[in-house]
Amino acid sequence: MNPSNLLSVALRFLAKLYPASKRWLHRFHGGVFPQYYKSLSATQPIRKAFIPEKLILPLEQPVGLPAETLVKVGERVKKNQLLAQASKDPQKALIVPVHAPTSGTVMAIQPMTLPHPSGLQDQCIVLQPDGLDEAIVNALEVDGSHPGSPEALKSTLLHAGIVGMGGAGFPTYAKIPNQRGKIHTLLINGAECEPFITCDDLLMQTRAQEIVQGALITAHALGASKIICGIETNKPEAIRAMQEAASNTPVEIRSVETVYPMGGQKQLTLELTGVEMPHKAHAVDLGLLMMNVATYAAIYRAVVHGEPLTSRLVTVSGLGLNKPFNIHALIGTPFSALAELAEPKVTLDYPLVMGGPMMGFQVQNNDVPVIKTTNCILANPPEPVAMQMPCIRCGECMQACPVNLLPQQMYWHTQAHEYDKVEKLNVFDCIECGCCSYVCPSHIPLVQYYRHAKSEIKAMHAEEKATELAKQRHEFKLARIEREKREREARLKAKKEAVKKEALAEESPSAKKPEATAKSAAEAARAAAAKRAAAQKQSQKSDDSNNPPIPPARLKAIEAAKKAAAQKAQQKNEESSASSKVNREPPKSEQDEKKPDAKSAAKAAAMKAAQKRTQAKKQASTESASEVTSAKKDARQRAIEAAKKRAAAKKAELQPMAEMETEQACSDSAFPQQADVKDNTTAATELTETTTSTPASEKETARRAAIKAAKEAVAKRKAASPSKTEQTENTATPKPDEDKRKKAIEAARNRAAQKRNAANESQQGDK
């Protein structure tokens, strides 16, 4: 008997007095010793293959993006046929192809519940087996030779759809490094530490050769020199079988202590190599690569026989079953079908568990399919849950944690929603092994808290990223607008200056006018006219430059809208010029019009319109006065007159525009308040009232017509969609070139209304 054996015997004796002393036998911190129940299924032979009535094949794996289907509903497929594949670069998107586990017909491609704790649905291929099990032999078209480079191996593994079968389900091809020689030690994980699960145990007993060969193939491709396999001492049969298969090969079989969670990647790595993986480091960077025994067996079958991964050994066990067993289950077999085979003691009206009792989760629907990571289907009848008590800060959890975390601290901070602190306590290093919950005397479901905290932290980081992106994009947009504005201004200025120069050249001969007031008025009018002309030219120009040659068939609506926008800008220009020169009109900004109060906005707009009208009149009168007083009626004067006329005409046109804008302001503000459409109508009415009280002019009629049209439009809309109140009020204007836009909008709106009505009807029909 050598000293280490002596030590273990001594400790085993000591453990009777001091149970925690068993933890001295293994190298990692903590760990627990649960009751294993492994004999339930380990003593049974592997059950013969079974083809269920239907197979459900999720397109999405636990890790990575979903694959894209290659088959159609109703198509007949053979075993091993490729059903879905990545269309993008699979390396980046971590997409795993899906193969048919048996021959049959594609019944549907539809969302089905996934074996995921959320119970969410996702696209799945539903296959109806025909029982013939007609297979494509060597579907991957391999020649059986061992790949000599990591790339060759990776491509085979990708096409075979192999993922880590121990639990996480990370695509194996993505796990393997590209450079040969980067991995010096290959590790085989045969330490199946979770209670109840025996599928790896039985796989090692029955297919030891395949596992060892798979490891040799991988080591050959990667140039790894050492292969170590760790198997827990409670699987003596497996150890013997593996030792036999590994004789005369470089594979070293080591037995490791039976302690939960020995099968954890970091824990077993530490146990076998003495290397403790640093925080956030990947094993691959340290030259170590660990894979599960089932993964190695799958690699062997893919490389030598060209078989994609379409079935796996699954343990069907639990205290609620009469005949637990292990079976080579086809991927996609519903859980309930397998559980029924094991003769449940009572009807399975309780949720089954995927995985073991420590790390597994309850599925939301017992018909979820076996996926590549399903190692166990557990049917444990629900037990009364022990009442959760307050934490007594006993520190048991801390002593049990195999990762040396501070479970109790993380629990407190999670409860307080201080997720940043939880993250600082390295919650992402938590392997969710459940040791802490297992030992907690207060029965606190600690792991649930960490899972919750992890998803909250992940969401937090995603949000931070989105926020940063939004900020950048917003700043970019502001910069762009600023730049465009500068460019526009520069062009405008150039134009203005050119016009000014011309005007100056004309003005110099008639500089000495007797009537100073008349002159200033005339000047103001001229300057305004010049500006308008410049603006118009400008807008025309920008129109031209902005619109690449548009085919006539394209909607004219946009053009009209642009013109309207240009006119709006022009109007603003006018306003500013008028206010600066005549100093009659108080400076008015767009903001004022968009005041949240609908009524005040309407009033303000009306006032403005009235002001403008009076101002225009005044201008006209002063100008006429200047006309009378100035004896000469030269070319300049005529030009001014022409400009004036144009201005008047434009103002007449713009009046309805202003009205429209007011309307829009009303509706804009009415929208957030969810006010009735009525409000708009009343606002419009009020508008009419306020405006009619001002001195009537010949423009009045035009404006009235505009208001009427707007009102009609509102009424029409109201009739069209009586239920919908949040309709955007973009009213029609009587302007001829607005007509097309109006029509287009009206048409679109009608379409929308029709669609909505149809939807409503169908909804009602459904009810």
Add this chain to the structure above:
Amino acid sequence: MIEAVLIFLGLALLFGILLGYASVRFKVEGNPMADQIDKVLPQTQCGQCGYPGCRPYAEALANGEAEVNLCIPGGNEVMIEISEITGLEQKPMAEGAAEPKPKEVAFIDEDLCIGCVLCIKECPVDAILGATKQMHTVIEKECTGCEKCVPVCPVDCIEMRPVEVTTKNWKWPEPQTIQEGK
């Protein structure tokens, strides 16, 4: 006696020079408080605070010109953070603004869109994709859910839809906590 005075004068001079140099050498550009506030704001750029974006609000806050409780998407949490940074007193959020709602993104009914580009102009983060007379669509990943594009659409084809829950963004629920006697 005289040595002591000289020493202290010398020291005062030395430190004065040092401080003067430091204030020139390590001068902070911009307004650090505005930056800090801008960091805690949700960057929705919705303008519900009455400022044209998050940054202007942050600047107004830093200059002491704004209330701390104007950011509606940020809710109470952001209000508290702002008051911590600015040292201003906390204020309750306006009525009905306190309850946070699940994140939504804009969705454009592409059959109805007439391609008027109005929504593109409105979007503060350029999350809407489209061209004149072409149907428009929202880049979900970049939409901040500010709802600014909804009212401008003349045919009312934009609606806000909650972000779909998938296995990738699903969150483990928080366990039922027991009431601990404190």
